[in-house]
Amino acid sequence: MLAFILKRLVSGVVMLAVISVVAFTLLFLGGGDIARRILGQNADAETVAAKAVELGLDRPLIAQLGDWFARALTGDLGRSWFSSQFVTVSMETRLPVTLSIVIGSTVIAAILAILLGVVAARRGGWIDGAVQFLAVVGFAIPGFLIALVLVLVFAIELGWFRATGYVAIGDSVSGWLASVTLPVIALAVGAIATIAQQVRGSVLDGLNRDYVRTLRSRGLPGSRVVYKHVLRNAAAPALAVLAVQFIGMLGGAVIVEQVFALPGIGQLAVQATNQGDIPVVMAIVVVTAIIVVIVNLAIDLAQAALNPKVRLS
Known part of the structure; x- marks a missing residue:
C-alpha cells in the first residue's frame, strides 16, 4: 500500500509541475504589455519600463519561471500586482467559500445519486x-440556468434563502446554511444525473453476476445482497465518476459564485484574469491542481480499499 501511495504522490507532483509550467508560459505569452496594463494607458514610457523592471518582466521567461518556482516551493506565491496583498492571504479567505459549496455539492450528489441509481436498477x-428522464434533464440543463431559476424562485419569490452573499460558518451556522444551500443545489444537479446513471448501470451489471444468484439461492435478503455485495463492487466506477464531477464542480463554481455573488476563488479568478494579475492567477491554478491531486489520491485509496487488485495497477 505504501508503494501505491508513493506512486500516486509522485505522479501528482509531476502533474502539478507540468501544469504550473504550462500555465505560467501561456499567461506571460498572452499577457501583452503587463506593466502598461497595471499603470494604465496614460502612463509614460519611462514609468512603464521602470515598472517592468520592478516586476522582473524584462528578464527571460525561463528566469522568471525559475524564480517563481523557487518562491513557490517555500510557500511564497507572491503579491497581487494590483492590490499588493499577499496572494496567500487572499486564498485563505476565499478558498473556504469555494470548498464549502463544492464539498457540499459532492456529498449531496453522492448520496442522492446512489439512492436514485440503486432504486432505478432494482425497481x-x-x-x-x-430516474433516467430526470438524469437526462439534470445533465442537459446548464448549471448557471439552474442557479438563476433557484434565485428567482426560492430567494426572490419565496424568500426562503439568501439571493447573494456569504456568511462564514464561524459567524452563524444558520446564516451559512442559508447562503450556501442554493449554490450547492445548483452545482449538485448535474453531478447527480451523471453519477446516478453510472450507479444504475453498475448495479444492473452486478445483479446479473453469478455470485449474486448464488447469494440469493442461499436465502439472503435482496436488500442485503444489493447494499453489502453489489453496491460494493459498483462503488469503484462510481467513485471514478465522482472524482471527475468534483473537478468539474470546481470549474462550475466560477459561474455559480458569480450568480450568487460569493467571494470564492472562482470570483477571484475572473477578476484576476480580467486584470492580468498573473501572481493571483498562478496561485489559483496551483491550489486547484493540488486539490485535484488530493481528491484523486483519496479516490485511488478508496478504490484500493474496495478492490485490492487496484493496488497492483
Whole structure:
C-alpha cells in the first residue's frame, strides 16, 4: 500500500509541475504589455519600463519561471500586482467559500445519486424511466440556468434563502446554511444525473453476476445482497465518476459564485484574469491542481480499499 501511495504522490507532483509550467508560459505569452496594463494607458514610457523592471518582466521567461518556482516551493506565491496583498492571504479567505459549496455539492450528489441509481436498477419499470428522464434533464440543463431559476424562485419569490452573499460558518451556522444551500443545489444537479446513471448501470451489471444468484439461492435478503455485495463492487466506477464531477464542480463554481455573488476563488479568478494579475492567477491554478491531486489520491485509496487488485495497477 505504501508503494501505491508513493506512486500516486509522485505522479501528482509531476502533474502539478507540468501544469504550473504550462500555465505560467501561456499567461506571460498572452499577457501583452503587463506593466502598461497595471499603470494604465496614460502612463509614460519611462514609468512603464521602470515598472517592468520592478516586476522582473524584462528578464527571460525561463528566469522568471525559475524564480517563481523557487518562491513557490517555500510557500511564497507572491503579491497581487494590483492590490499588493499577499496572494496567500487572499486564498485563505476565499478558498473556504469555494470548498464549502463544492464539498457540499459532492456529498449531496453522492448520496442522492446512489439512492436514485440503486432504486432505478432494482425497481425498473416507470421508476427506472423516471430516474433516467430526470438524469437526462439534470445533465442537459446548464448549471448557471439552474442557479438563476433557484434565485428567482426560492430567494426572490419565496424568500426562503439568501439571493447573494456569504456568511462564514464561524459567524452563524444558520446564516451559512442559508447562503450556501442554493449554490450547492445548483452545482449538485448535474453531478447527480451523471453519477446516478453510472450507479444504475453498475448495479444492473452486478445483479446479473453469478455470485449474486448464488447469494440469493442461499436465502439472503435482496436488500442485503444489493447494499453489502453489489453496491460494493459498483462503488469503484462510481467513485471514478465522482472524482471527475468534483473537478468539474470546481470549474462550475466560477459561474455559480458569480450568480450568487460569493467571494470564492472562482470570483477571484475572473477578476484576476480580467486584470492580468498573473501572481493571483498562478496561485489559483496551483491550489486547484493540488486539490485535484488530493481528491484523486483519496479516490485511488478508496478504490484500493474496495478492490485490492487496484493496488497492483
